[in-house]
Amino acid sequence: MKISETFIPTLREVPADAVIVSHQLMMRAAMIRKLANGLFAYLPLGLRSFRKVENIIREEMDAIGALEIKPPVVVPGEIWKESGRWETMGEGMLRVKNRLGNDFVVSPTAEEAFTALVRDELNSYRQLPLTLYQINTKYRDEIRPRYGVMRGREFTMKDAYSYHTDDESLDRTYQAMGRAYRRIFKRCGLTVIPVRADTGAMGGTGSEEFMVESEIGDNTLILCKDCDYAANVEKAACKADFVAPASLEAARTAAAATPPIEKIETPSVRTIEELCAFLKTDAKSFIKTLIYKALNVELDLSGAPGCSKLEKHAPAPDAPKTYPEAFFAVAIRGDLDVNETKLAATLKASEVMLASDVDVERLTGAPVGFAGPVGLTGLPVVADESVTAMTDGVTGALAKDLHYAHVAYGRDFTPWMVADVRTVKAGDRCVLCGGELYEKKGNELGHIFKLGYKYTKSMNVTYLDVDGKTQIPTMGCYGIGVDRTLASIIEEHHDQDGIVWPMSVAPYHVILVPIKYDGAVKETTDRIEAELARQGIEVLVDDRDERPGVKFKDADLIGIPLRVVIGEKNLPKVEVKRRKDKDNRLLEISEAITELVGMVKSELAELNS
């Protein structure tokens, strides 16, 4: 392809609104243009790389037997009401009424659409497992779209959904997806951090996120210096820095030497810091107790303190019943923080938030700052595991300016539930190997997830098993953001002059730069182009009437992996240079062609290996 015959309007200047490298380079290299905030058009050069990423994903999906389909982008609101997500998806979902007043959704994801299609076709266990996918347009109405296509409103996602008769079958597909995802990212030249959510304490349904390190990442990752443990802080666990008792019995025994519980006056003392100073001790001795409000709680609360009047409701017909609102006291060692995502998961709640001052006072009988698990009967107490090792603690005494000292878990209070709800921090110890944990910011490129029966149950999907009995299939979902993957490749592969494409996703393999596209130089350029094309190499020719400096700068900017400079003074030799190297070599034309074809093939083989 001649540059004069395509459309690559490169920019010298960095657009003012582009703050991250990939956004800057995608604009400057004329890969994309902005149509509106968060809405981008891929120009010819960008589209070539975009399609290559898409095709790598497609090949790996096909290789594990996933079947591509093409559902509509605009889908009926009805199916979102069936799943219950019409209510829970929030304002990020773009809803639209058609001329007849019916509700539609511009798909942000497609669990509902796929499940509705499968529901109509599924009869027998013999049709399962079934894995379907699409690579299609998605829309999320981001309030603040930014960072170019890294967080746009409209984007392209590969999303796959699998349906199974049992957990083992789901797990086989889930594992195959995990391997396919690793191959996809490797083929794209990306270093991803696979973050497993089911390593450690969280257990339950499986989930793995594929992250890339990024300063502007919206996730905090917890990584181990010594092993490959990696987790999203929202779910990270760590090795206990305490010795938990084996039972309540053991806890009481451990507290044998502790003086009896004692009420102490703590006038004008409300924060842990003030209390530490007042009692001349450290935060680790305190049992911090926070009151949380949780929404849509699925956990069974019958028999929990203060919950006798709560009733479960279904937010939508056919949606699972939950408690619309419930309060919990969460007790945790004073130097630790409660992780609200882990807490919500523990309570099977859609969301948790700190209770208002008014609610705290109503539920604990004391102003904020004096809650504690001892004698607290108005709501269930959830104790973080760290509390179970505390044999001589301090905590609020449910009255203004009063605390308890010498508090022992199991002796002075017994929580309704013990769980791991602590926020893991840099410096904590790895749950797998005990190594030191550290933090990184990351962006999620992909996510694989065992959904279980959430959608198949609410949307009434059934099949007949081998005995002719009606069964509900279990389900997994697997997503990759195509745009975000492309932008992340540039984040990882660039230098101060521009993009440095991995061969697999480069818009072209080779760029030919004739110093002046004329006479013998033109002839040589055309000959090399034809010969490379014949051998399946994708060639861009800078046939513009520009100064060599301009051409070199553009070649570096758009990042084609191999560059050949054809100048009169070197003929019949030409200059071959790899984008990532500093030096170039003067080669005879036939030698250059052999060399170029070899480099393209070996780099592709390396990435695909």
Added chain:
Amino acid sequence: MKISETFIPTLREVPADAVIVSHQLMMRAAMIRKLANGLFAYLPLGLRSFRKVENIIREEMDAIGALEIKPPVVVPGEIWKESGRWETMGEGMLRVKNRLGNDFVVSPTAEEAFTALVRDELNSYRQLPLTLYQINTKYRDEIRPRYGVMRGREFTMKDAYSYHTDDESLDRTYQAMGRAYRRIFKRCGLTVIPVRADTGAMGGTGSEEFMVESEIGDNTLILCKDCDYAANVEKAACKADFVAPASLEAARTAAAATPPIEKIETPSVRTIEELCAFLKTDAKSFIKTLIYKALNVELDLSGAPGCSKLEKHAPAPDAPKTYPEAFFAVAIRGDLDVNETKLAATLKASEVMLASDVDVERLTGAPVGFAGPVGLTGLPVVADESVTAMTDGVTGALAKDLHYAHVAYGRDFTPWMVADVRTVKAGDRCVLCGGELYEKKGNELGHIFKLGYKYTKSMNVTYLDVDGKTQIPTMGCYGIGVDRTLASIIEEHHDQDGIVWPMSVAPYHVILVPIKYDGAVKETTDRIEAELARQGIEVLVDDRDERPGVKFKDADLIGIPLRVVIGEKNLPKVEVKRRKDKDNRLLEISEAITELVGMVKSELAELNS
């Protein structure tokens, strides 16, 4: 691909809502499934053919130098307001407000998006001509979506837009597109009727529609039995079946022998038929006069009768100024009908409609049925060309129960404008060769159109010409409906047993049907599959444990062009049959493979030639 490893849930029954063959067969062959009214999902088999149509279009676009880009599907309402189409697009355009209250549109077409992108990049005449295209999701909020993907709400369109410094450049691209479209449809195995709008009387900007004959077509085509004249009835012209005078002068001379105009009483006579009976003459002697209301009239009406008080307004800032509403009397020979599309084009109006009875009475001073061009001063008279040859006609006398007889054009009245506004019918004579015209119903698959300055002007697109002067580019647009093309292929290529795919768009080239996929039969099947795949042939293997009859029926239904039956009794020979033939041949395996590869390659070559 093994049938057991893909997802082809064929149906025995025809779904109740599928009334046309392509819809029925696409459902039965498991190419598509309905998610909601007008919203379809392509299943794996359907997607394969869909992609092949897409790729044929892509190859032909690339071959003429059009450049593929990928703009968003959801676009800001702002650009539609700039072009003025926010107001004129009507309810078929799906509009949506995002969470910030901003207007967006789910693209029904993309003149605005492309023009907005080009506007930002265009500086110099050196960048022109520029032709960009996309193959992307579109949405039209059809009130009554039907006929499957033939008229769905969401669909995929290839839409290209070209920008030029001058008309000759536009014409070159327009002609190249016309040739590319012919190649595309030929490669798809489709018989299209290219319908030129600028053949004949309409003239002006060029436009060509690519139609397929269809009983459920929403267009009426006028075709010539003797030459290749083809036009949409909305724009069709015919050879005059009268001798028009060369001038008003000549008209008056022609009327020399006509008795003077005479007022006659016609009590209780209102229709042309009643008048014919009453006056014992035929409809050709009457000057039928209809009062029309026209909206958004661009034509200059200053000086036109009754229009002195009309003022032009712009429906939107920057939109061209038009008269919001104006009335016209249209006079036409009594046996002919007014073509409202031609009338609207003549008046440069967005829409024309018959005036209400109240307006007729107000403007003509008489009830409906007595309008005529003689003495009519309250509104401009538009005479169809047929009227200019009338030397002794009858027409309404602008008063109840009164008509004029012996009316002569040019002597008794002079219209404000003469134009061709008649509806051409079967039996009329070809404007090109005089042959007999006939009618067909047709569906539009593609359309190429010289837009001129409509969008570039309203959206302020400019470039600097060779002299450094600011200029506005001229523009063309070129669309093809991918889904509709696919459905039309099935409409043209099927029999009572199912689809009969042309090789180029068949989901697979060959289907292997082992009678029982086991033992030597399985071995032979696998060997043939591997060898065909090695030679680039796409093979589907019916490895299901079904009766041969079921397998044969499904193979016919899904329409794979070549079928090989492998049965124990014939081994080492196999049965090779073309879907479109009745007979099969028993061939040795190696012979069969050679034969199959040859047939695939020759059929592809034939379609691509």
